[in-house]
Amino acid sequence: MKKKVAVIYGGYSSEFEISKKSASTIYSNIDSELYEPFLVEITEKSWYVHIRGGVAPIDKNKFTYLLNDKEHSFDVVFITIHGTPGEDGKLQAYFDMIQLPYVNSGVLSSALSFNKWACNSFLRDFGISTAKAILLRDPNNVKPIQIANELEFPCFIKPNGGGSSFGISKVKNLMEMPEAIAKAFSEGDDVVCESFIDGREITCGLYNNGTEVITFPLTEIISNNDFFDYDAKYKGESSEVTPAEITKELASEIQAISKNIYNRLDLNAIARMDYIVTSKNEVYLIEVNTNPGMSDKSIVPQQIEKAGLNLTNVLTQIIGLT
Numbered sequence: 001m002k003k004k005v006a007v008i009y010g011g012y013s014s015e016f017e018i019s020k021k022s023a024s025t026i027y028s029n030i031d032s033e034l035y036e037p038f039l040v041e042i043t044e045k046s047w048y049v050h051i052r053g054g055v056a057p058i059d060k061n062k063f064t065y066l067l068n069d070k071e072h073s074f075d076v077v078f079i080t081i082h083g084t085p086g087e088d089g090k091l092q093a094y095f096d097m098i099q100l101p102y103v104n105s106g107v108l109s110s111a112l113s114f115n116k117w118a119c120n121s122f123l124r125d126f127g128i129s130t131a132k133a134i135l136l137r138d139p140n141n142v143k144p145i146q147i148a149n150e151l152e153f154p155c156f157i158k159p160n161g162g163g164s165s166f167g168i169s170k171v172k173n174l175m176e177m178p179e180a181i182a183k184a185f186s187e188g189d190d191v192v193c194e195s196f197i198d199g200r201e202i203t204c205g206l207y208n209n210g211t212e213v214i215t216f217p218l219t220e221i222i223s224n225n226d227f228f229d230y231d232a233k234y235k236g237e238s239s240e241v242t243p244a245e246i247t248k249e250l251a252s253e254i255q256a257i258s259k260n261i262y263n264r265l266d267l268n269a270i271a272r273m274d275y276i277v278t279s280k281n282e283v284y285l286i287e288v289n290t291n292p293g294m295s296d297k298s299i300v301p302q303q304i305e306k307a308g309l310n311l312t313n314v315l316t317q318i319i320g321l322t
Contacts, residue, residue: 002035003036003076003319004038004074004075004076005030005036005038005074005075005076005077005078005319006063006074006076006078007037007078007080008042008077008078008091009039009040009041009042009080010041010042011043011081011086012085013082013083013187014083014166015082015083019081019083020041021293022080022082022293022294023080025295025296029311029312029315030312030319031315031316040058042081042085042086042091048065049065059071063095075101076101076103077100077101079092079291080294081291082291082293083161087110087114089108089109092107093107101322103318104269104291105266106268108266109265109267109290110290113289114290115160115161116158116160117190119265120133120285120287126260126264128260130286131156131194131195131196131286132194132195133151133193133195134147134151135192136181136185136190136193137190139181139185142181144178144181145174147177147193153171154170155193155195155196156168156169156193156195157169157171157177157180157183158184158191159184159185159191160188160190167183167186167188181193197284199278200244201221201222201275201276202218202220202221202275202276203221203273203274203275203299204216204255204272205219205271205300205303206255206270207269207317207318208262208318209314210317210320210321213263215259216306217243217303218244218246218251218255218303219299219302219303220241220246221238222239222240223238242306243306250283254277254283257285261288267288268321269290270300270314271288272289273287273289
């Protein structure tokens with residue numbers, strides 16, 4: 001019999017709709033000759049699976065559902081939630097407890113990479129260059145002048161967890177800082193203030209095929225806006241050049257750094273690392289994405305195509321490792 005794959009989307013963050021698009025791409029590209037995929041939506045109010053034109057509630061005790069008074073289960077899970085609870089390790093912990101395999105990175109890897117401050121602090125000890133940063137945990141105890149003196153302007157204010165550029169601001173002066181910090185806190189419990197690094201934004205997708213970690217061709221992101229914000233990512237206000245027009249030596253260096261990070265964090269399945277490369281070819285890590293966007297317009301599917309690979313085959317390799 002075919003393995004039943006639950007492709008989980010949704011979540012509790014602002015990235016719900018983006019997650020839905022990613023799930024649609026993955027669902028459509030899973031090899032139906034080998035697997036039987038199901039779309040499962042998770043929200044704070046309900047968990048349910050799409051079946052035969054309708055939906056059925058998921059029993060959270062066992063992650064099963066009833067159809068015609070018969071209980072049905074899944075063989076493996078593919079989490080495509082961006083943000084909590086799918087990218088921060090919470091769902092992974094749940095599936096570990098009920099002993100249901102999943103293709104994604106594990107609890108510790110997911111939780112650590114989702115926490116930008118902790119992840120970058122951890123990786124700096126292994127020689128990975130990152131922006132200078134300050135962590136804010138209390139919105140009522142913020143010292144803008146101290147932040148400005150340490151990081152200078154411009155600087156970035158962003159939620160410590162989350163993605164898709166929700167809650168991120170590029171701050172150019174003290175007057176803009178309070179609003180930017182409030183905006184970031186609206187998306188999470190803590191906030192990271194980072195120094196601005198002038199350079200080109202380069203991103204590297206990669207995955208483990210069971211034998212080795214494969215890196216895809218790099219992409220340079222060129223935003224029409226002040227930075228790669230939500231509109232640039234999802235409303236066409238940017239251009240993405242794949243492969244990035246950089247030297248082979250620099251490309252190899254970024255891919256080697258990405259493999260190092262992938263292995264240091266003990267990641268699984270598909271991941272993506274984002275960097276800023278200065279005019280002196282200094283490579284700075286921005287963040288690690290363990291559940292990168294997978295819609296048909298997202299970067300990783302573009303990179304897979306440019307690599308001469310087939311998304312269906314990549315997904316088959318990933319699912320086959322569970």
